[in-house]
Amino acid sequence: MKYPCLVPKQLCKTEIEMEIHKEGISEYGEPLVAAQYKGKCNFQDKARTVLTSEKKVVEITGTALFPGDICPELATISGGTAIIFGMKRDIVQGRKSRNPDGSVNYTEVYVQ
Secondary structure, three states, X not given: OOOOOOOOHHHOOEEEEEEEEEEEEOOOOOEEEEEEEEEEEEEEEEEEEEEOOOOOEEEEEEEEEEEOOOOOOOOOOOOEEEEEOOXXXXXXXXXXXXXXXXXXXXXXXXXX
């Protein structure tokens, strides 16, 4: 059975460049780059304040939606950087929404 994509390509109009990091650091203390992505996404701006366990305020300023799996070599997206509208932003969270058969329907990346 083929599942419909919940983020159609025709709705992805915002240019984005991303560098996705994997867990760990290099011998020079730099993050390890797992994948790079350059293309279009459906970007939604929002402002939200979250209080973490260390009483640190994190403001999530946007969500980028992509059809399918943009980084199949990683099971999860946990960090990196993204350039959207000419601004460099940090990736704070990523989510791969799956179909009942286990394939990835769309990828969601939260940036700050």
